[in-house]
Amino acid sequence: MPKVKLPRKSTNVDMTAMCDVAFLLLTFFILATKQKPAEVLAVQTPSSISAKAAPDKSILITLTADGRAFLTLGDETKKKEILENINLTKQMGLSPEEINKWNKQEFIGLPLSQIKGYINSSNPIQPAQMPGIPIKDTLNNEMVDWIRSVSNVYAGSDQTALQQMLLVKGDNAVLYPLFKNIKQAFKKNEIYKFRIVTNGEAIPIGSEVFNESIKS
């Protein structure tokens, strides 16, 4: 019987297509991942075993290592209202145009008295150079006013959602009294729950929580 001769085929595969796919995916991932906003304020957060992810949309208080406090209003829908509210309650005398201009700034890190000058300045100072919101003095803790405006604006909406949004991000080296003043600012506005931004950390093996998590 005559053997059927199978033509020998080369096992070389054209890699071009695969290469295309690989780089397409690479480009996609690089472009699709949300870039971490450039860290204007360098903060080394402490670590905790908490596994809950920090929300993107937040009202964030940042404490830098040199003890300055900054506020970032991440909820764009309410940001302007909060600025309008503090303008009204603290009688800052800003015009609607000035508030619009202020609304574009990401960080709030100035005493209320300096805001007007900052908005109208032709060469405004960069966030990294700002002196921060005054919190060191318990009698003149402007964070209390800020939190009051925040809670005024959110008064009608879901309070648990607000508590989820309130974040404090502090540097490892911040001295405790400053953190205490921040806590006071919340407490004075009858907010008793907020969250701390931390670095995720593995649960230590052999600890109580570790044993419990194994059981369940």
Next chain:
Amino acid sequence: MAEIDTSGGGHKKGPGVKKGKKLSTRVDLTPMVDLGFLLITFFVFTTTMAQSTAMNMNEPKDSDDPEKIMKVKNSGAMTILLGKQDQVYYYYGQLDPATLSEQWKTTDYKEIRQLIVDKKKSTPIDDLMFIIKSDKESTFKNAIDILDEMSISAVPPGHYAEVDITPAEEEMIRQTELANGIQ
């Protein structure tokens, strides 16, 4: 695809000149694919790792009403004081001037975990209370670390609290720091 037309333009050489052999421009793309996927894997892993987490903080309501101030049994209380340079001091029950030097102990964040667990095991859960006091020279990291220790050791909420430090305790911390040479 990966080939480029190398046939050259219309420039023709004379009849005696031999044409150079046409070389294939096919390149083996396998290493490039490898590299591509390696980079993808790298980016995918690094982006998920950088996520920061949030820890819940529950603050008690301040009350000036002495009726509402929580009473803690001496036998069930352990006071943890946070000092500077990551020093931790602790004592059980109430600080008594007569036995001060025996009550007052120094430790650090590594050893405090075992002490918390021991105290938790040796005390009926209803009496258990950890009182955390932060000195004005302790850091934010210290305050968060000790709260984290509470959750690591599964101390139920309501059995630990942050309380303001008293002048007597501050004085005691200063003396201990002086004795231990903590700058």
